Amino acid sequence: MEGMSDDPDAEPDPSHRVIEPSVLYVGTPAYLVATRNPDGTPNLAPASSHFALSRTIVLGLEEGGRSLDNVRRHPELTVNFPSSSQWRHVERLARVTGRDPVPEEKAGTYEFEPRKFERADLTPVASDLVDVPRVAEAPLQLEARVRRITPATTGEFGMVEAEVVRVHAAREITVEGTDHLDPEAWHPLIYAYRHFFDRGSEVGWTWKTPFAAMPAAVDRWELSGGTWAVSHAGGGSATVDLLRCDGGELVERIRLSDPAELRWAAAQFANGEETP
Ligand SMILES: Cc1cc2nc3c(=O)[nH]c(=O)nc-3n(C[C@H](O)[C@H](O)[C@H](O)COP(=O)(O)O)c2cc1C
Structure with missing residues (x-):
């Protein structure tokens, strides 16, 4: 029966149900990854799978997409975090691919788009250290060099480890006179179970915050x-x-x-x- 454990003696848990969700997108900031096409033009694709530790950012990019192909050939990229108010720009790229012809699994639902920036109504701006543009409108932009690409065990995606070599942050999300991002001012676009959200108000912080001071x-x-x-x-x-x-x-x-x-x-x- 649905929701039953394999163990016939197991007590049903009244507080939780066993479900099979189609995705596990719990709620992470969405970003736009820019990469370099073989002809030198930029590709731009929405994504959300990532984590960052120290100066490394790890992206989960699907096999068969233009973005992963591009970084295998040209190991540089920019990761551009839009603010929550910019979700429509992200959605404009949700049904297009830089791959021509469109891969079989996307045929019928996606179309080939060689000019992603124009499609998203966004502006490419040259990076300082990598040969891939950033998204001018994104408040937070990372320039990065790809250090390793590891194929997923399922073969569905690649884990792209990239070293962040430069961070560009809009003035209004920084604390003037410091290198800090202002957590109050920064509103990333949160992607949770195929819906976009703004974040809520602050509920706490960790002891390492630079914004708590003993009088x-x-x-x-x-x-x-x-x-x-x-x-x-x-x-x-x-x-x-x-x-x-x-x-x-x-x-x-x-x-x-x-x-x-x-x-x-x-x-x-x-x-x-x-x-x-
Ligand atoms: C909000 C959102 C999040 C997405 N997250 C990812 C992701 O984390 N990794 C990924 O490979 N594709 C992700 N996609 C799907 C790609 O954007 C999509 O497959 C696109 O066609 C890839 O473009 P490309 O082939 O030009 O690289 C996401 C799409 C949207 C709209």
Whole structure:
């Protein structure tokens, strides 16, 4: 029977169902991968399969597509992340391929398009270090050199490991005067189960964020031997009690309003303590 486990003695799980979804696109940012065609013109294709660690980005590109063929021949590419508001540009490329003739499995549903940038109503702009253009309108653009292509065990796609050699970010998604992307300002186009989404509002952060800072007064107090406790954090405000190191008496209560300090205060609770 549908949804039953192979084990006849298994208890049915009331909270979960066993399903066979057609795709496993849980929700990852979509990107536009630009590659170089044999005639030197650029190809551009939408994709979402990727992960990035350190300076390496790994893309999952299907076998039989123009993009994978292109990087096998010319090992350079650009990965262009559109913002959520730009989803229509991505969708304009969803039924075309740079392959001519159109591969059999796409015949009837896809058509050959040699001018992908024009089709998407996007502008190619020369890269600094690779011979493949970037998408001018994309807020985040990565120039990358392909280091290895590993065929998937199923033969369906290739895993393209590429070294990111330059990052271009629109000013409005960066923090001026730093090399940081502003996580609040950046709205990638999220692709989840064949639908596009904007991201929601911030719900948390990790301790490594550059945007959480211990208030200078608390830092000074700690250095001078005092102890402290965050007495409240939430709803856009926080308070820190500066305490005497001996008896723990309250010496001063500091109210925080700076966003980085509010994050720092809230993180004290995220790390195990209960909000009072
Ligand atoms: C939102 C979206 C995400 C996609 N993700 C991928 C992907 O991760 N990898 C891939 O190879 N194709 C992906 N595709 C499909 C390719 O874009 C499509 O097969 C296209 O024809 C490839 O073009 P090309 O043959 O010119 O490379 C995606 C398409 C869309 C619209």
